[in-house]
Amino acid sequence: MRLMQHKKEAYWFYWYLSNFYDKFVNPLFWTARMRDESLSIAQLDSPGLKVIDVGSGTGFTTQGIVEHVPASQVTCVDQSPHQMSKAKRKADLQGCTFLLGDAENIPFPTDSFDRYVSAGSIEYWPDPQKGVTESYRVIKPGGIALLIGPLEPVNRFSRFIADTWMLFPKDSEYREWYKNAGFTDIQVRYVRPAWYRSKVEYGIAIAGRKPAPGESPYVAPAKAPVEEGPLTLGRRLQLIWRVVAGSTAGFLFIPGALIGYLRTAFDQRGQDIPAKYREGLNGYQITALLVIAAIIGGIVWRVL
Ligand SMILES: C[S@@+](CC[C@H](N)C(=O)[O-])C[C@H]1O[C@@H](n2cnc3c(N)ncnc32)[C@H](O)[C@@H]1O
Numbered sequence: 386m387r388l389m390q391h392k393k394e395a396y397w398f399y400w401y402l403s404n405f406y407d408k409f410v411n412p413l414f415w416t417a418r419m420r421d422e423s424l425s426i427a428q429l430d431s432p433g434l435k436v437i438d439v440g441s442g443t444g445f446t447t448q449g450i451v452e453h454v455p456a457s458q459v460t461c462v463d464q465s466p467h468q469m470s471k472a473k474r475k476a477d478l479q480g481c482t483f484l485l486g487d488a489e490n491i492p493f494p495t496d497s498f499d500r501y502v503s504a505g506s507i508e509y510w511p512d513p514q515k516g517v518t519e520s521y522r523v524i525k526p527g528g529i530a531l532l533i534g535p536l537e538p539v540n541r542f543s544r545f546i547a548d549t550w551m552l553f554p555k556d557s558e559y560r561e562w563y564k565n566a567g568f569t570d571i572q573v574r575y576v577r578p579a580w581y582r583s584k585v586e587y588g589i590a591i592a593g594r595k596p597a598p599g600e601s602p603y604v605a606p607a608k609a610p611v612e613e614g615p616l617t618l619g620r621r622l623q624l625i626w627r628v629v630a631g632s633t634a635g636f637l638f639i640p641g642a643l644i645g646y647l648r649t650a651f652d653q654r655g656q657d658i659p660a661k662y663r664e665g666l667n668g669y670q671i672t673a674l675l676v677i678a679a680i681i682g683g684i685v686w687r688v689l
Contacts, residue, residue, distance in 0.1 A: 386511060387548060387549065387550060387551045387552055387631070388549060388550060388551070388627040388628075388630055388631030388634065389508070389509060389550055389551040389627065389628075389631040389632075389635070390508070390509060390510070390511055390551050390552050391509075391511060391627065392464060392487065392509070392511065393616075393624055394509075394624060394627045394628055394631065395464070395465070395509035396464060396465055397624065397628045398628055398631065398632060399442075399465040399467055399468050400465070400467050402632075403442075403443065403465065403467040403468045403470075403471055406442070406443050406468065406471070407443050407445065407471065408667070408669040408670075409669055409670055409673060410639070411443070411445060412667060412670070413578070413639065413642040413643070413646070413670075414578065414638070414642060415445065415504070415505055415578075415588075416578050416579075416662075416664050417449070417661050417662055418579075418662040418664065419576040419577065419578060419588065420445065420446055420449045420504065421449055421452075421662075422574060422576050422590070423504065423531065423533045423574060423576055423590035424446075424449050424450065424453070424502070424531070425574070426531060426572045426573075426574050426590055426592040427500055427502055427529055427531035427592055428500075428529055428592075429450060429453035429454055429500060430453075431454075432453070432454055432455055432458070433458070434453075434454050434458060434499040434500050435458050435460075435497070435498045435499050435500070436450055436454050436458060436459045436460070436498060436499065436500040436501075436502060437459075437460045437461075437462060437491070437493070437497070437498045437500070437501050437502070437523060437524075438450060438459060438460070438461050438462070438502045438503070438504075439462045439463075439488045439491060439501065439502070439503040439506065439516075439520070440462070440463055440464075440488055440503050440504070440505065440506020440507075440509075441461035441462060441463045441468075441469070441472060441483075442463055442465070442468040442469075442471075442472065442505075442506070443468050443471040443472050443475075444461065444471070444472030444475050444478045444481075445504075446502060446504040446505075446533075447459060447461055447472065447478055447481060448475065448477055448478065450502060451477055451478065451481070454500075455480070456477065456478055456479060456480030456481045457480045457481075459478075459480075459481045459482070460481065460482040460483075460484065460493075460498070461478075461481050461482065461483050461484070462484050462485075462486040462488070462491060462492070463485065463486070463506075464485060464486065464487055464488075466485060469483055469485065488503065488506055488507075488510055488516045488519065489510060489511070489512055489515045489516050489519060490519065491519045491520075491522070491523050493523050494523075495522050495523065495598075495599060495600055496523075496524070496525045496526065496598050496599070497523050497524070497525070498523055498524050498525065498528060499524065499525055499528045499529075500524065500528060500529055500530070500531070501520040501523060501524050501528070501529070501530035501531065502530075502531045502533075503516075503520065503531070503532050503533065504533040504534075505533060505534060505535075506534075507532060507534040507552065507554070508534060508535065508551040508552045508553065509551060509552070510552070513552065513554065513558075513562055514562050514565060514566070514603070514605065515605065517530075517532065517562040517563060517565075517566045518565075518566045518600075518601040518603050518605075520532065520566070521566040521567055521568060521595055521600075521601040521603075522599075522600050522601055524595050525595070525598070526595055526596065526597055526598045527594065527595065528594070528595050529592050529593070529594050529595075530568065530592065530593055530595070531590060531591070531592040532559065532563075532590070532591050532592075533576070533588065533589070533590045533591075534553075534554060534559070534588065534589060535547075535553045535554075535587070535588050535589075536553065536554070536555070536556055536585075536586050536587060536588060536589055537553045537554060537555050538553065538585070539583075539585045540583075540585075543638075543641075546634045546637045546638065547634075547638075549630070549631070549634040550631050550634035550635045551631065551635070556573075556586070556589060559573075559589055559591045560573070560591065563591055563593045565603045566593075566601045566603050567595070567596070567597075567601050567602045567603060568593025568594060568595065568596075569593065569594050569596045570593060570594040571591065571592070571593045572591070572592045572593070573589060573590070573591050573592075574589075574590045575587070575588065575589055575590075576588045576589070576590055578642075578645075578664055579649055579652070579653065579664040580642060580645030580646045580648065580649045580664070581645060582645070582649075643666070643670075643674070646664075646665060646666050647666075649664075650665060650666075653665070
């Protein structure tokens, strides 16, 4: 299990990251174009659909959902109150139902929703198959579950830091979890930000239909529960170490994305791209870069 692939670690990670998530971090890796391309396979084709967004965070993906379905039809579930408090402030999400809860034990009865969406959350689930099986359980027969997540990097260094940080599953694992859960009509779409130029796929959106009412036919093999026990001193120290080391590993992806954005800064000029799909550094990110450059420049100036 990766450093951040634990519920308490993910909780404390988002305790501080929620303050930078929307403005600085998320737009580097998960863009409006990627989100809307992914949502297309969830078939949000009727305003009457009841949708659950699991691991909804600050509501970035939910904002894509409410472009198709009224907010009053959308339920957001996340285990982080810090992330959720940001979502609750967004004007277009007024009317959504917000509930703290766990993706692996969704606090709703079987056969409750027409659509299930979860974006960028599986990376933190200790038992991903359980999360996928839960997505099957909570949707109605004929309903569709959409899961979006990163793919295992092929580059050895990227794979090392990804595996240290959190779960970056293989393409085949996503498909296997969906098949095991009992989904039919499985569809896949690959997504990537404009700065990412590799031949290797970056992220996956996978959707499947629930063929029959009730719980998933999947029977989990008997094994010890994945989650940890009480917060002893040793466990607290382990938690702090994992959050610090896991965050450091995660932040190592930021320079690559920034360089990618700077390299492609002028690529979208002259192209007929709607404003919301134009990908580039925003004012907050540019200001942060200038501040960091000024601090580094100041230090170098003092030292020399
Ligand atoms: C990268 S954010 C994605 C947020 C949002 N879906 C988006 O598109 O921006 C991951 C979210 O998953 C949540 N999360 C992690 N593990 C979870 C779990 N076991 N149950 C519910 N939410 C979880 C985190 O709190 C965080 O808000």
